[in-house]
Amino acid sequence: MSTTTDPRLIDVEFWRLPLHERMAGIAEMREVAPFVEASFANPLTGVTESFRVVTRYDEVVEISKRPKDFCSGQGAVSIPDMPAEALDFFGSFINMDDPRHARQRGIVARSFTPRQLQGVLDSVETICTEVIDGFCEDGEVDLVQALSQPFPLLVICDMMGIPRSEFDTVLEATNVILSGGDPEFMGDGDPMMALFEAGMRLTTLMNDLAEERRANPTDDLTSKLVHNELGEDMLTPGEVAPFFILLAVAGNDTTRTAISHGVNLLSQNPDQRQAWLDDVEGVAPTAVEEIVRVASPVTFMRRTVTHDLTLSGTDLHEGDKLVLLYGAANRDPRVFDDPESFDVRRDPNPHVGFGGPGPHFCLGAHLARREVSVAFRQLLTRLPDIEVAGDVVPLDAQGIPLVGGIKRLPVRFTPSAPVGG
Template sequence: MAADPSLLVDGAFWRRPLADRMQVFAEWRAEGPFVPAHVEVPFFGQSVDFTAVIGHPEVAEISRRPQEFCSGRGSTAIVDLPVDALEYFSSIIVMDDPRHARQRGIVARKFTPRHLQTLLDSVERVCTEVLDGVCEQGEVDLVETVSEPFPLLIICDMLGIPRSEFATVLRCTNVILGAGDLEATGSEDVFTALLSAGMELTGLLNELVEHRRQHPADDLTSALVHTDVGEDWLRPEELAPFFILLTTAGNDTTRNAISHGVDLLARHPDQKAAWQADLGGVTASAVEEILRLASPVVYMRRTATRDTTLAGVDFREGDKVAMFYGAANRDPRVFADPEAMDVRRAPNPHLAFGGPGPHFCLGAHLARRELAVMFRQLLTRLPDLEPAGEPQLLESQSIPLVGGVKHLPVRFTPAPKVGAA
């Protein structure tokens, strides 16, 4: 079929079942890796031409050529961020080197082996805590009770955000990545809701920073505001955007990988059985396969910095390209039988954490750990857990940055709590 790029910017398209959307991308990809498209975003007042990149080699190539396809001209969203929003959302993902390398280096330096081990150890504890909260009930909304709180509790603990502020962080992050869904924003004025969420998170995090300056603790916030003499540090205006990025990206991607993963296993019971039969041997590859098929981050944008050619197609300076990771992760040029779920798939060079290059996800290791721990516990503690209905997806107004699952009812045989791991 001829590609109809208007589907890309139609919110209804992103509410279709995952398999249906991927079938459309497969038909387009058979015609080529690039789809010229156009988007209008009324609440940002912008009308933009862009090229959708849906092939794996092409997405990987753009990612490894940041000098020609940059992140720092406007936004990683297809439309540029309005000036009012830059104060809250101008984090490292919308920067190029050397600014990007400097900030990323500061953060990476704070993840010492001891801090990393403490963080990774906490994943098991928080997972047990979350599942203890639902295991006796027999039927719950997986998103509200498991997928949503699990990664966000870990992020809050990592930053030192008190549990009393969990609901605030959850509400604000849902607005930021809610793609205009009224259930998330609570208002049709999406831009105002977005700014309000950014301001509220910034206020919360500034209070935390000031408290940690006076009362340091064993958390990332303390590590970032207390530096050795002569050591580079994040300036005050750099801290809030970084924290907003961490609380949103570190939460939403893992949340949706869990939700999509449970649904995928239900649709492929043979793969679930294979995983349960060999947890030690299959977990690592099964997590990668869930990431490949779910691809929680829908897309990221880059902007051509000069006239250049990619895969035989010419791009002009200023052209916008949007890399669609889910489509790239089902490219038959790279993956055999790409629509099938294979929990033992190897190799599996998926791009769910971004392509090779400076913007590969800083939290990939943590996300993999979270998914491995959560699915090991789900498959052993609640082995017959299954969806009790279809996933309810975000009511996005256009292309969502993250393919969000709002609700997923599940049922299982009630099981006892196990207490602290």
């Protein structure tokens, strides 16, 4: 049997469980079959949405490597199809297939290499110091509000050249887009209207900035995307804002979630925290990868079957929706020894926390690694006894969240003095 069904997949309470409990349930599904079927009535359309969750590592990797058989551009990478006008608006090139995908990703990739982003990578250290300076004397804070939320978003805003005065605008809009329908962020109105309004706020902000940079270029990423000196292709005016929405949402919330889950994991595993404390620089590379593996901040991406085929003994049909469950793949015992254990020295660690191999592998993985590494090096050296001091509050998602976020994480630590100038 290669397919099964499990009602937990559409149970909102299941997706609000603590990480280890949720993953224990997913492990049960994974051992029954590589594909788990589910369906639900879409509250926005009234249409029944059917999909299959992909639970095992080999299948997630295989599907990721075959974009012609399992595409990203039909409907959405979210589970329900999105209106055509919303696809590019919210997803930029993650919702595209070649040749459109290759063109846009190629343009962005020219300005997104480690060499091109060296100034941004250097600024990560300065921004992290600034953010920790803001709360290091308090002794007790909500780490999401104090660090996990502002730090990566400030990096992105500075990288794009967005003034600090617009930080709250970007924060509020991105919280709506990746809230998973959490009422705290969505408000009482129509959910789709809230999403489009958030997208429009970011689009207006970015279009105004791009127009300014065309007239007065600087050395930020926005200027690089709207200018070229070599006759190379560049993003059209209509493509700049969707790319920024992708960057602000995906690049912010994933790193935010990795930092929050990482602090919680270290608090739950004091032996691993001590191992990292004993060799902060030496352990950091493997520890960062382990946080991404265990937390798997991006819960899923969807692919759509482009023609009838068979995979792992399962007959799939054109139009079938496959939901790649990265957290399930990252704990597959067929690939990872003792997969439920958090081991900061784990090596090798071929996780798919940045997506599977293929054209949609995370373009900003090197920046995310840098941000998580810097955040934990500074936390471990400046606030070495930091620990969780209360209940972890998950995102109040109304379904399977695209990013499995922590909304609040109370921590305490011995106060220390600011170090910034």
